[in-house]
Amino acid sequence: QQPVQSPQAVILREGEDAVINCSSSKALYSVHWYRQKHGEAPVFLMILLKGGEQKGHDKISASFNEKKQQSSLYLTASQLSYSGTYFCGILFSGGYNKLIFGAGTRLAVHP
Amino acid sequence: DGGITQSPKYLFRKEGQNVTLSCEQNLNHDAMYWYRQDPGQGLRLIYYSQIVNDFQKGDIAEGYSVSREKKESFPLTVTSAQKNPTAFYLCASSTSGAAMTGELFFGEGSRLTVL
Numbered sequence: 001q002q003p004v005q006s007p008q009a010v011i012l013r014e015g016e017d018a019v020i021n022c023s024s025s026k027a028l029y030s031v032h033w034y035r036q037k038h039g040e041a042p043v044f045l046m047i048l049l050k051g052g053e054q055k056g057h058d059k060i061s062a063s064f065n066e067k068k069q070q071s072s073l074y075l076t077a078s079q080l081s082y083s084g085t086y087f088c089g090i091l092f093s094g095g096y097n098k099l100i101f102g103a104g105t106r107l108a109v110h111p
Numbered sequence: 112d113g114g115i116t117q118s119p120k121y122l123f124r125k126e127g128q129n130v131t132l133s134c135e136q137n138l139n140h141d142a143m144y145w146y147r148q149d150p151g152q153g154l155r156l157i158y159y160s161q162i163v164n165d166f167q168k169g170d171i172a173e174g175y176s177v178s179r180e181k182k183e184s185f186p187l188t189v190t191s192a193q194k195n196p197t198a199f200y201l202c203a204s205s206t207s208g209a210a211m212t213g214e215l216f217f218g219e220g221s222r223l224t225v226l
Contacts, residue, residue, distance in 0.1 A: 001170070002153070032214070041201065042154070044214035087153055089215075098169065099215065101146075101154040 001026065003090045005102035012078045012109045020105045022088030023070040031064050031071040032089040032099060035082075042087060045073075078109045113138045117202050117218035124189075124196070124225050132187045132221045134202035141206060143185035144215065147171060148199040157200075160185055189223060197225045 003024045010018050022031060030049045034042040048064035048071060059076040075082055085104040092100075115136045124130045136143065142161045146154040156169030160179040174193025179185055185204075189196045199222050203215040 034215075041217035041219050042215075044216075047214065089154075098156060098159065098167075099144075100156065100170070103151060103153040 001092075001100055003088055003100065003102040005086075005088055005105050007105060008103070009106040010108070012075075012082075012107065014080060014109055014111055015077050016109075018075045018078060018107065020073040020075070020086050020088075020107075021070060022072070022090070022102055023068070024090050024092075026069065026092050028064075028066065028069050028090050028092060030091045031062070032091070033062055033071075033073055034087045034089065034101075035084045036087065036104075037084040045086075075107070078107075080109050080111065083107055083109045115202055115204055115216055115218035117200075117221050119221060120219065122221060122223045124223065126225055127191045129188055129190050130196075130223065132189070132200055132202075132223070134185045134187065134218060136183050136185075136202075136204045136216075136218075138204055138216060139182070140204035140216070141182065142204060143179070144203045144205075145169075145175075145177065145185070145187045146201045146203065148201060148220075154201065157187065196223055198223060 003022050006021045032047050033045040036042040050066045062073045064071045085106050087101045087104045089099040089101045118133045144159040145157040155171050157175050158177045160166035166179050176188045201220045202218045205213050205215050
């Protein structure tokens, strides 16, 4: 049931772009994205509901393809502060309030 | 300031002992959750509660127990039946029914080490 995130890790130079993918084998109701810095609590980035919507948060945006049961997180012109581990959490259709997280993608941005 | 408080931040326990992790929130949220985090495995749901005096098992509930006697409190007990309890434990809360449309607010976590 756990969503599959790819890649597992990404190393960027400041200003470069990255894409993190999250896919599921079951029908999704919503996809949630969080970022966690080392030793800290995860912080909410955005939620995407089924319907193929795309959202943005500063230079971080995401898309949700309901038919393909997958979501992608786009990090544009990365900054040092983007470093951390990104988790997608998925809510299955009919899954009530049970948010299931992926294993995470570690992102490191260097000067 | 509103938020979620977890305690203790670090806890050491001998094998065979039960330990209880505290989670308190003053956000007036109805729903509360416990997640376990291990390296490379992300966040795994242990238990969740949508309302006082009611809770449901998550994916890895074996060896854990919870109670929800008050809206603001959701303590987690790691029992001696938990085979590998060493992990980082995160408590979270959300407004009622809002895991679908609202965010989870996380505490700072409790790191449990079994000696």
